Amino acid sequence: xxxxxxxxxxxxxxxxxxxxxxxxxxxxxxxxxxxxxxxxxxxxxxxxxxxxxxxxxxxxxxxxxxxxxxxxxxxxxxxxxxxxxxxxxxxxxxxxxxxxxxxxxxxxxxxxxxxxxxxxxxxxxxxxxxxxxxxxxxxxxxxxxxxxxxxxxxxxxxxx
Amino acid sequence: xxxxxxxxxxxxxxxxxxxxxxxxxxxxxxxxxxxxxxxxxxxxxxxxxxxxxxxxxxxxxxxxxxxxxxxxxxxxxxxxxxxxxxxxxxxxxxxxxxxxxxxx
Numbered sequence: 001x002x003x004x005x006x007x008x009x010x011x012x013x014x015x016x017x018x019x020x021x022x023x024x025x026x027x028x029x030x031x032x033x034x035x036x037x038x039x040x041x042x043x044x045x046x047x048x049x050x051x052x053x054x055x056x057x058x059x060x061x062x063x064x065x066x067x068x069x070x071x072x073x074x075x076x077x078x079x080x081x082x083x084x085x086x087x088x089x090x091x092x093x094x095x096x097x098x099x100x101x102x103x104x105x106x107x108x109x110x111x112x113x114x115x116x117x118x119x120x121x122x123x124x125x126x127x128x129x130x131x132x133x134x135x136x137x138x139x140x141x142x143x144x145x146x147x148x149x150x151x152x153x154x155x156x157x158x159x160x
Numbered sequence: 161x162x163x164x165x166x167x168x169x170x171x172x173x174x175x176x177x178x179x180x181x182x183x184x185x186x187x188x189x190x191x192x193x194x195x196x197x198x199x200x201x202x203x204x205x206x207x208x209x210x211x212x213x214x215x216x217x218x219x220x221x222x223x224x225x226x227x228x229x230x231x232x233x234x235x236x237x238x239x240x241x242x243x244x245x246x247x248x249x250x251x252x253x254x255x256x257x258x259x260x261x262x263x264x
Contacts, residue, residue: 007167014175021179021202025186030194037198040179044205047172052219053212056226060208068234072201075241076194079248085192086255092189100181107173107210116169117162119219130224142231149235153242 010050017043028085034073041065052119055127169213176213180206193244193254200240204233 020040027033041064049057107113131139179202186199208229215222244254251258 003164006164007171010168010171014171017175017205018178018182021182021205024198024202025182025190025195030192030198033195033198037201040202040205044209047175047209048212050168051172051212051216053223053226055223056212056230059227059230063234064230068237069201071238072198072241075245079194079245079254085190085195086257087189087191089189092185092187095188096181096183096185099184100177103177103180103210104174107177107214108170113169113173113213114166116213116216117165118168119216119222122219122223126220127223127227130220131227134221135224135228138228142228146231146235149239153238156239156246157242 006050010047013043013047013050017047030076030080031073034069034076038065038069038073041069051116053122055122055124172209172213176206176209179203180210191255191257193247193256196256197240197244201237 017040020036020043023036024033024040027036041060045057045060045065048060183199183203183206186202187196190196190199208226211229212222212226215225248254
């Protein structure tokens with residue numbers, strides 16, 4: 001019985017995502033825009049969990065929203081808005097309509113999403129086994145790259 | 161069950177497409193670095209959702225791939241913010257027009 005409501009809950013989360021995205025790109029105050037981005041991340045994580053990828057949803061909330069977006073919110077709060085914002089509405093509307101309609105046509109129009117089945121039976125131990133064995137080299141490269149990234153970020157911010 | 165999955169995937173794909181469109185609008189319409197950065201993050205959320213719907217053949221591998229993706233993007237955010245901070249210290253403004261070449 002509960003299964004029948006899943007698309008409805010997904011639809012509500014989708015609408016909330018769209019509203020959050022709209023506020024992120026349109027609100028005049030960039031701090032509120034950043035907070036909207038955090039809300040977008042949370043709604044996205046809820047939708048990802050509904051798709052069956054609970055581990056990804058948890059990771060998204062902890063690492064992306066909890067660390068990366070919070071970092072953005074704090075940086076934006078310290079920098080301020082950076083003065084008056086110049087806008088080119090025509091270019092934005094053209095780009096937005098082009099990207100949105102192209103994706104809708106490609107994904108929804110072709111019906112490629114109909115092959116989707118919700119993920120089930122994904123355990124933490126299985127994923128960590130895959131990461132350690134099949135993606136071991138990739139993981140090592142990402143560790144080194146992220147460490148270099150952090151040093152790079154500190155260096156850029158200090159030198160600027 | 162299959163109908164529920166397809167309906168949910170359809171909802172996710174349509175939402176992600178609209179969100180990606182909004183992100184493209186935000187990136188192209190604004191000349192503010194921070195707004196453009198926020199729009200790129202909105203785009204990431206949309207693309208992650210699309211990837212999870214389309215790459216669901218082996219859920220365990222898709223989960224591993226998504227975790228790696230989120231890790232890399234979180235690192236990228238830090239570098240992007242530090243570049244914006246460095247630019248602000250030098251230029252005292254956040255308009256990307258300052259970087260454009262003459263006549264572009």
